[in-house]
Ligand SMILES: O=P(O)(O)O[C@H]1O[C@H](CO)[C@@H](O)[C@H]1O
């Protein structure tokens with residue numbers, strides 16, 4: 217029987233799963249697979265399974281935010297997922313980060329979906345062996361990486377980006393960044409901490425590989441060809457990283 221929202225089942229899903237936020241990035245990614253089979257495009261969840269250098273890999277999307285990321289993780293866990301990797305973009309909080317890949321070893325849980333699973337003291341941490349292969353893959357693909365702490369938040373226009381409403385309400389968006397910088401946080405996204413928490417609860421390998429496409433308050437933005445190339449590199453980095461992981465598992 218296929219799952220409620222992703223319309224996936226055990227026969228169509230690999231143990232290695234890559235989650236993009238944007239369902240259209242999945243279309244870019246599936247072009248790098250051999251023999252990609254479309255599982256479904258249902259609501260914000262666009263799912264394919266194919267092989268990459270002989271390794272079976274499923275790619276799917278979460279849409280924006282932690283609630284739908286939890287649904288995607290839960291349903292693919294139901295289908296036998298053993299390794300979950302978020303492959304997304306991040307707003308960088310440090311100078312010089314644009315175009316660099318943030319692979320956080322942990323994330324501040326400033327979203328509220330993970331609170332519906334565990335108490336506040338529960339950490340959101342990535343799997344060390346996944347961090348290691350993804351770091352190596354970034355180097356192999358001639359990009360730079362940083363590890364460190366991410367923050368995951370729910371409110372795009374209430375916490376990360378000024379809007380007509382935030383101005384009307386006198387919301388101090390810059391305070392979000394000032395507060396996070398005090399804690400030496402490197403970047404902000406909307407899914408990572410939830411996915412790290414669920415991966416640990418599921419006792420599977422989990423990490424988040426995020427391309428810095430924008431710096432705080434839009435001070436710098438990757439655009440045009442640079443942005444396209446950054447997202448293409450991100451896809452390749454994550455696929456190559458899974459191959460490194462798979463080779464390591466076969467050798468041990
Ligand atoms: O690039 P993706 O994976 O969509 O991720 C980022 O982009 C969206 C916000 O613009 C959020 O989902 C955020 O986490």
Ligand SMILES: O=c1cc[nH]c(=O)[nH]1
Pocket residue numbers: 305306307376404405406429430
């Ligand atoms: O502005 C942005 C870019 C990437 N990720 C986010 O959460 N926000």
